[in-house]
Amino acid sequence: MIWTKSLETGVAKIDEQHKELFRQVDILVDRNQANRVESTLNFLSSYVAKHFSDEEVLQRINLYPKADFHKKLHVDFTKTFKDLYAQYKSAGNKLLVVLSINKAVIGWLKDHIMTHDKEFAEFYLKKHPPLNK
Ligand SMILES: [Fe+2]
Known part of the structure; x- marks a missing residue:
């Protein structure tokens, strides 16, 4: 999955994490080798948690009206990710699960960024116009 400029929100910290x-x-x-997939999944799960929490803090301190709703989207995805992780652990065909994790995570992220993160970014950038523009 290639990152494209259309996914940029304009909020540097969020974009870097995405x-x-x-x-x-x-x-x-x-890295479809059991130990490396597992360490990447572990990294992903903690990075996702950190990224979500950074976004949520940024939204709360900026009094974003949709902060609670946005947080719920994060909570729901975290649950989906945990379920996928459990599937990976118990799967016979690990590659199949890895591919479905890839598809699910990328699909969700693209959708979430394009709709919800960009909506927040628009709100945020009105309050904090970039200095170099
Ligand atoms: Fe988000």
């Missing part, structure tokens, strides 16, 4: 998420999900497929 790029890293995409990079890690790609690594998952490249």
Whole structure:
């Protein structure tokens, strides 16, 4: 999955974290060896948690009206990710699960960024116009 400029929200910290998420999900497929997939999944799960929490803090301190709703989207995805992780652990065909994790994570991320993160970014950038523009 290639990162494209259309996924940029304009909030530098969020964009950097999104790029890293995409990079890690790609690594998952490249590293289809049990121990490496597992360490990448572990990294992804803590990186996703950190990224979500950073976004949620940014939304709360900026009094974003949709902060609770946005947080719920994060909570729901975290649950989906945990379920996928459990599937991976118990799966016979690990590659199949790795591919479905890749598809699910990238699909969700693209959708979430394009709709919800960009909506927040628009709100945020109105309050904090970039200095270099
Ligand atoms: Fe988000």
